[in-house]
Amino acid sequence: MARYCEEKRKTAETEVLVNINLDGSGETNINTGIGFFDHMLTQIGKHGFFDLNVEATGDLEVDFHHTVEDVGIVLGKAFAKALGDKKGIKRYATVFTPMDESLSMVSVDISGRPYLHFDVAYIAHTTGNFEVQLVEEFFRAFAFNSGMTLHIKNMYGKNDHHIIESIFKAFGRVLDEATGIDKRIKGVMSTKGAL
Structure with a gap:
């Protein structure tokens, strides 16, 4: 069965269309009007x-917040x-991913229980024209609208672009692992019988 969705x-602030195929090959077409954000979303797919x-189109003349959050939703x-x-998904995964001097950890439980722990210290307020605080807003929106427990920690780094990119790459990798099908799993990976 195809694991695909269009949403x-x-x-009044944004209009967002998303198509996702969980069993694809990493092909992406991203256009939010925010170049840096497009680059990060591409990392998830790839x-x-x-x-x-x-x-996505949004009120970018106000700021990027509404667009970034609504894409996450x-x-x-x-x-x-x-x-x-x-049924059959591994459910859990933890991945460490480097980007030059930066190293980030992302851990996920596709549990139906939304939660975000976000432990990232940035060097500056922006990278280019992108406010770094919006990264947390994106992941909060994603976690709470997907029903996922998500822990993100940057272990260290000196360049905000590298820190953020290591997080998005780790997020793509951790989702790939957690959504992977394991034929040993009968039903869902829970003693409750439901996720």
């Missing part, structure tokens, strides 16, 4: 082996729907 959201299309919902009943 939309339209508000390193998670997800085919991912994101089209829509992508989180699409991810959850694409997973379906979660």
